[in-house]
Amino acid sequence: MTVPAFSVRDLRVGYSSRRGVTQVLHGVSMDIAPGEIVGMVGESGSGKSTTPSAALGLVTENAIVTGSVEMAGQPIRLGRAKETRQDARGKASVIFQQPMRAFSPYDRLDRQITDAIMAQIGVSRAEAHQKALDGFTELKLPDPALALRKYPHQMSGGQLQRAMIALAFACKPQVLICDEPTTALDVTVQAQVIHMIRTLAEERGVGVLFITHDLGVVAEICDRVYVMYSGQIVEENTVNAVLKQPRHRYTRALLNSTPVMGEKTRFQTIPGNAPGAGEIKVGCPFAPRCQATNDLCTTEFPALQHQAEGSFACHNPEPLETV
Amino acid sequence: MTAVDTSNEPSRWATLLGRVAGNKTFFVGFVLFIIVLIAAIFAPLLATYDPLAINFDDKLLPPSLTHFFGTDELGRDLYSRILYGARTSLMIGLMVTILAVLIGTPIGLIAGYAGGRFGFWLMRFTDVFIAFPPLLLPIAITAALGQGLYEAMIALSISAFPWYARIVYSESQRVSQSLYVKSAKASGFGHGRILFKHMLPNCWTPAITQASMDFGYTILAAASLSFIGIGAKEPDIEWGLMVATSRTKFLDFWWVAMMPGFAILITVFALNLLGDGVRDLLDPKGDGK
C-alpha cells in the first residue's frame, strides 16, 4: 500500500465573524494515490474549493480549520494558514481557474514564475529560470524563451494555462490541485489542457485533485470522483461507477442535468437552490430538493456508508441494478 | 418548501433607522448635523445677542459666561453670529447643490438617452468645466458677475453642475440600453414620458449620492470664497467672512478666528460623514466618483 500523495481526514472549516462561527465544511476525508487523478464535483458553495484552500493554507485569517492533512506522508499543520503554507511548500502545486488573473498582469512571466519556483523548491534564480524554460518547452509553448519574457496579456488564455501547468510541474510536487482549470478556456483548448495535465501527472506519479462542476471533463480524465454537496462528501467511487450507477440522489440529479450529445432528452435542472452554510440543521442537506426522500431523510443526518467499492451518504440511495 | 413568514419582518423605516444607528460614523455625522441644523433653524431663539449689534466697548472679549464664544473686533457676540452663520452656510450648501443637480441631471439624462454624438459632445463640454482647478472657475465667474453671496452661489452652481451631468449621463447611457427602456420605446411611449417615468427613477441615485457627499464641500468652497473676499460681504453673516475679518487681530485674540473656523470644520465634517453614510446606504458597492 503506497503512501497516498494527498490524504485528508475529517477536515472541517468554519469562518468566524461578529455573528459567530459559520461552518462551511463538515468533515471531509479523502485519499489520492500518486499518479491518480481524482475529480471533485459540486455546485458553488459545495465546499469543493474550500477543501483544497484549507489544505493549502489559502483561506482567510478568520478561518478555523480542524482535522488532519498529509502530503506524501508528511503531516501538514492546520492551526494557522501561514504554517499550513509553510508545511505544504514544495509538496503541492496549484493551477487556478482564470490564468489571465492568476498571474500578475504587471510583471513578466519569467519574473513571477522564477520567483514562485524559487520559493517552492529553494533553487537559485538561474536554476529556476532553466526549469521554467524546460517546462515551457515541454508544454509546447511556441518560442519558449521569448514566451517567458512576455506579459500575461500578450498570451492567449490557453497558452497562459499551459504556462501555469509548466510552473506547477516545475516545482516537482507530490500533489497537484487543479481548481476548475478549464472553465475559462475555449472548448477547443480545454481538451488539450486536461490531457497535458493527465499525461504529466501519470508520468511523474503526481496525485491530482481535479475540481470542476463539469461531469464531462471528469469522465475524460479522472480515475475516481468525489461528489460534494453543502460542505460534505455525498458520494465517492470510480468514475465508471459514479457515471453508470450513482447511488446518491444528488449525483443522479447532477447526471440528469448534464446534457449529453446525441441524446434528445429533456433538459432537467435540479429545482431549488443549494442551502447556505448553516441553513439545514437537521437531516440530509439535500432533502428539500430530493425527489426520493423517506422519513429518515428529514430527521437524521446521513453518514457516509462505505461499501466494497465507493461510499455514499444517503438514507434512500438508488438501488443497484442487478444485470 | 414552506412559505416565508413575513408577518414579523420589521417595517422599512425601522430597518432604515436600525441601519442608521448601527453605522457609527453615520450616526455621529447625523447627530452633529442635527445640532447645526437646530442652530440654523432656531438661531433667533438661541442667540443671546443681536448678531449685528456693534459695541466697541465690548470688543475682543474672550469666551465667558456672558459671551460664550467671546466677541469680535467690533464687539459683536460670536456665539450669536455663529448661530446665524449656520443659516447662511446651510442655505448656500442646499441651494447650490439643488441647483447643480437640477441643471445637471436633465442634461445628463437626455444626453445618455439620445446617445451617440450627443454623449460625446456632452463629455467634451463637461471636460472643459472639469479642466479648471477647484475654486478658479467660481472666482472668475464671481469676478464677472460682481461680488456677493448670490453671485457666489450662482458661480458655484455653474461650476458644479457638469459633474452631475456626467454622473447621470453614464447611468443614463446604461439604463437606456436596458430591456426595460427598450420595451417602453417599442410600446410607443413618447420620449418625454420614457425619460421621466422610466429613466429618471433609475438614474437619479448616483446624483443624490454625489450631492450628499458634495454638500459639505460646497460649504467649504463658499467659506473659502468669502474668506478671500468674494462671496459674502458685510453685513452678511458667514463663517468664512468672519474668519477673514479676524485676520488682523487673531494672533492675540485667537477665538475671533477659531470659533467660526471650527464651526466650518464641524459642519463640513458632519456633512461628510452623513454623505458617506448615504452612499453606503444607497450604493454599498460604491463605484461613484
Next chain:
Amino acid sequence: MFTYVLKRLGTMVLILLGVLVMTFFISRVLPGSPVEMLLGSRPTAEAVARVTEEMGLDRPLPVQFVRYMGEVIQGDFGNSLMTKRPVLTEIGERFPATLELVLCSVLLVLIVGVPLGVFAALRQNGVIDVVARSISALGVAVPTFLIAMMLQLLFAGKLRWLPLQGRIDDLVLLDHEFPSVTGLYLVDSALAGQWVAFQSAAAHLAMPTLALSLSALALIVRITRTMMIEALSEEFVTTLRAYGLSSTRVNFRYVLKAAMIPLLTVVGMTFGYLLGTSVVAEFVFDWPGIGGFIVRAITTSDFPSVMAITMLLASAYLIITFFVDMLHFAVDPRLRP
C-alpha cells in the same frame, strides 16, 4: 498606441479651445459691461468709446472671439489694472513662487501620504489604519485657510519658531544674495551655497506647504489605501501565496505595483487640486505667487488679470493631466501591445 496619443492630444486641444471659449464668455458675455470690467471702475465716456473701438467690442461675438484667440496665442492678455504692466509679465514673475510651493506640497503629500495609505491597507483596523482614516476624514473637512491660520497661531504667534508670512526674510535676501537659476529659492540658494538664505527660505516654506498639503494629503491617504486594498484582493495574490512567496515579498514586490499604477492619475489630479487651493494658502501667507495675485486682482477689480490667470492655470492643469496620461504608457505593462 500612437493613434491613442494623437487622439488624446486632439482632445486636449479641443478642451483647451473650450477653456478659451469659456473664459471669453465669462469676460465678454457674462458681465453687465465688459468694457468697464476691462477698464476699471467709472471710466470716462470717451475712454469707453475708445476702448470699444480699439478692442472691437462692438463687433459681433464670433469676430471678437477670433480676435481674442489671436491675442491669447500671442501672449497678449492685456494689462493689469493694478500694476499697469502686461499681465503675462506679472504672472511670469510670480510663477516660480507658486511652483515652488506646489512642488513642495506634492512631495510632502506623496512622501507621507502614500506610505501611510499603503500601511493602513496592510494592517487594516490597526493603529496606522485608524490614524490614516482619521486624517482622511478630518483633513477634507478643514478649510485650508483655517489650518493655515492655526499654524500661524501656533508656530508664529505662540512659539515663534517660524515666520508669519512671506517667502524669505528681506534682510537675509539683501545680505545673502544668490543668483536666480530655477526661480526656486530652495534650489537656487543651495546651489549658491548660501545656507542662511536656504534656511530662511525653508522656514518660510514650512507652514504654507503644510497648510496647502493637508486636504490633498487626506485624499491621497484614503485613495492609496483603497487602491492597495483592491490590489490585495486580486487573484494573483493567491497564486503567489500558494507558491510559497512570503507576504512581505508579495505585498511590496507585486501588490504595490498594482496599486501604484492607478495612483498615477490621482497624482495628476492632486496637482490640479493644489493649484486651485494655492489661491487661499498664498493669500493667508502673503506668498508672492500667482494665487495671491489673483486674490488681490479680484479685490481691486483687476478683471484682465483674473481672467488671464484662470485661463493659464486651467491650461497648465490640462497639460499636466496629458503628461500624466502619457506616463501611463511607460509605467503600465498592460498597455504594451
